[in-house]
Amino acid sequence: MKQVKPALPARRPALRRYLYNNWQLYVMLLVPFAYFLLFKYVPMFGNILAFRRFRPLTGPFGVRWEGFRYFEQFLSQGDFWRAFFNTLTLAALNLVINFPVPIIFAVMLNELRSLRFKKLVQTVSYMPRFVSTVVVVSILSELLSPSSGALNRLIQGITGQPAVFYMNEAAYFRPLYILTDMWQYMGWSAIIYLAAITGISADLFEAARIDGAGRFQLIWYVTIPSIMPTIMIMFILRVGHLLSVGFEKILLMYTPSNSMVSDVIDTYVYRMSIAATAPQYSYATAIGLFSGIVGLVLVSSANLLARRLTGESIY
Amino acid sequence: MNRSTRIKEKSPVLDALIWLVMLLVLLACIVPFLYIIAMSFSSSRAILNNRVSLWPVGFNTEAYRQVFAYPNFFRAYRNTLFYTGFGTLIALTMMVIFAYPLSKSRLKGQPIVMKMVVFSMFFGGGLVPNYLLLTSLRLTGTVFAMLLPFAINQFNLIILINFIKTIPDELEEAARIDGLNYFGILVRIILPLLTAAIATVGLYTAVFFWNDWFYSLIYLKSDQYPVMLLLRNIVNGTTMVGEAGGVGENASVAIAIKSAVIITSTLPIILLYPFLQKYFVKGMLVGAVKG
Numbered sequence: 001m002k003q004v005k006p007a008l009p010a011r012r013p014a015l016r017r018y019l020y021n022n023w024q025l026y027v028m029l030l031v032p033f034a035y036f037l038l039f040k041y042v043p044m045f046g047n048i049l050a051f052r053r054f055r056p057l058t059g060p061f062g063v064r065w066e067g068f069r070y071f072e073q074f075l076s077q078g079d080f081w082r083a084f085f086n087t088l089t090l091a092a093l094n095l096v097i098n099f100p101v102p103i104i105f106a107v108m109l110n111e112l113r114s115l116r117f118k119k120l121v122q123t124v125s126y127m128p129r130f131v132s133t134v135v136v137v138s139i140l141s142e143l144l145s146p147s148s149g150a151l152n153r154l155i156q157g158i159t160g161q162p163a164v165f166y167m168n169e170a171a172y173f174r175p176l177y178i179l180t181d182m183w184q185y186m187g188w189s190a191i192i193y194l195a196a197i198t199g200i201s202a203d204l205f206e207a208a209r210i211d212g213a214g215r216f217q218l219i220w221y222v223t224i225p226s227i228m229p230t231i232m233i234m235f236i237l238r239v240g241h242l243l244s245v246g247f248e249k250i251l252l253m254y255t256p257s258n259s260m261v262s263d264v265i266d267t268y269v270y271r272m273s274i275a276a277t278a279p280q281y282s283y284a285t286a287i288g289l290f291s292g293i294v295g296l297v298l299v300s301s302a303n304l305l306a307r308r309l310t311g312e313s314i315y
Numbered sequence: 316m317n318r319s320t321r322i323k324e325k326s327p328v329l330d331a332l333i334w335l336v337m338l339l340v341l342l343a344c345i346v347p348f349l350y351i352i353a354m355s356f357s358s359s360r361a362i363l364n365n366r367v368s369l370w371p372v373g374f375n376t377e378a379y380r381q382v383f384a385y386p387n388f389f390r391a392y393r394n395t396l397f398y399t400g401f402g403t404l405i406a407l408t409m410m411v412i413f414a415y416p417l418s419k420s421r422l423k424g425q426p427i428v429m430k431m432v433v434f435s436m437f438f439g440g441g442l443v444p445n446y447l448l449l450t451s452l453r454l455t456g457t458v459f460a461m462l463l464p465f466a467i468n469q470f471n472l473i474i475l476i477n478f479i480k481t482i483p484d485e486l487e488e489a490a491r492i493d494g495l496n497y498f499g500i501l502v503r504i505i506l507p508l509l510t511a512a513i514a515t516v517g518l519y520t521a522v523f524f525w526n527d528w529f530y531s532l533i534y535l536k537s538d539q540y541p542v543m544l545l546l547r548n549i550v551n552g553t554t555m556v557g558e559a560g561g562v563g564e565n566a567s568v569a570i571a572i573k574s575a576v577i578i579t580s581t582l583p584i585i586l587l588y589p590f591l592q593k594y595f596v597k598g599m600l601v602g603a604v605k606g
Binding site for chain 1: 326329330333334336337340341343344345347348350351354362363365368409410412413415416417419422423424428431432435437438439440441442443444445446447448450451463464466467469496497498501522525526527528529533543544546547550566567570573574577580581584585588589592595596599600
């Protein structure tokens with residue numbers, strides 16, 4: 001965390017001229033940069049609370065060094081490990097299923113002959129991205145309600161089986177999480193791939209067609225390889241944010257009876273700190289820092305790997 | 316690129332299959348909303364007897380009347396409008412005056428500030444440090460806890476920076492020669508050319524504020540709650556509206572009311588969205604090309 005001073009110490013006349021020409025830009029930078037430091041870097045620095053004892057009303061940085069005490073504490077907690085593996089499982093399942101789906105969707109959209117229909121599907125499929133998680137989960141719980149929900153009525157009508165309280169059953173939590181994610185983000189995530197497909201040179205397709213390629217072969221040997229760099233970058237970004245699963249949605253879907261699968265790191269941190277009657281701020285910060293560092297390691301290694309393999313990276 | 320030259324081979328089976336999948340996607344996106352609309356306009360008896368599917372049964376506006384008669388609903392709606400309006404305004408001001416100097420790569424110190432911005436996208440203070448910062452600043456329980464901390468979003472900032480970089484330097488140089496200083500350039504030259512970008516970033520920010528419920532929950536007092544948090548409280552049973560609650564007929568009233576709140580709180584986005592779609596998409600594409 002290096003602090004950058006807007007102006008360097010004056011040494012040469014060239015520098016004075018530089019400052020004379022540019023001081024307004026630095027003045028402009030001053031307020032938003034201070035603001036940025038306050039709301040992004042002070043909390044980042046606030047992570048030292050993970051090593052310090054918290055006392056109410058004495059500020060966010062704690063009062064006494066405690067070393068790795070809080071880390072040892074959570075590492076020996078079964079609840080933490082449950083949350084950790086729940087996070088990994090949910091994130092990995094979500095990645096495996098919801099990463100390829102937008103790519104397939106984009107390729108299929110591109111194969112549509114009717115431009116008007118394509119436009120309609122695009123417009124409608126982007127919309128769920130702008131709906132609040134509360135609304136998504138509310139609609140979900142209405143559709144799945146055991147007493148009045150459409151799904152239960154449909155299934156009962158066909159098979160006559162008793163109603164299932166899907167939102168409350170641990171077994172349905174992960175599928176529901178993944179399905180709603182697909183519903184919300186499939187269209188939106190496809191935008192970037194659609195743009196990449198549009199950018200492919202028509203000559204490539206023409207050449208492949210002259211060589212006798214069919215439509216499937218065009219997709220497989222031209223479209224997919226051409227958008228591979230984009231796929232790679234999106235993959236890095238996704239892996240980097242692997243641990244930050246949809247906290248808000250999970251919190252809304254969380255019930256005591258599905259907690260064995262729905263309690264993830266973020267909800268655990270929340271339950272131990274802000275939502276707790278006796279908040280353990282240092283303990284929760286230690287967990288937050290731990291998952292932040294794991295995330296950082298993930299994104300840098302994914303980036304490194306991508307650079308080695310494809311020459312594509314994000315920084 | 317010409318479509319007609321791209322797809323020459325006829326494979327009707329493939330075409331039909333793609334049509335079918337796309338149709339399913341279309342329905343999957345629309346049907347849930349139709350269902351909720353139908354519920355919100357149906358009579359509680361019809362809901363109780365499970366007769367409602369995609370069209371209102373026993374059409375009535377009772378649920379909406381009860382929602383509108385509930386005083387907290389309007390307060391929550393007003394709060395949402397307030398946070399969305401002022402939150403977006405503050406965010407745009409901050410980000411534009413941040414983005415303009417940052418768009419100048421020649422500026423000494425710019426690279427390191429950019430690196431700090433990018434780094435903070437991947438690592439930051441978690442939930443607790445952010446919460447404790449706001450408590451220490453005595454912002455919790457005030458509307459500023461909602462308006463201030465989210466003003467600078469790194470992704471949106473990068474969108475703005477990339478947009479500004481596309482403005483030709485010659486324009487600025489000409490203005491400099493005419494004696495305009497950088498503040499004047501920002502206001503008179505850059506801002507007018509930036510309307511599309513500001514629309515894009517403003518929309519993202521507005522959607523964030525409109526949809527938020529979690530930060531409102533942890534930072535605000537109950538009379539400051541926005542409509543999404545009200546909806547969440549209705550859904551999880553913390554808040555009762557009108558004659559809702561209990562079992563049987565009243566439980567059905569609750570479903571209709573819940574649906575009415577979902578619709579009234581989401582309607583602005585659904586109605587405005589088709590007209591603003593191009594701005595959203597533009598931002599997604601510019602933001603993805605990192606500067």
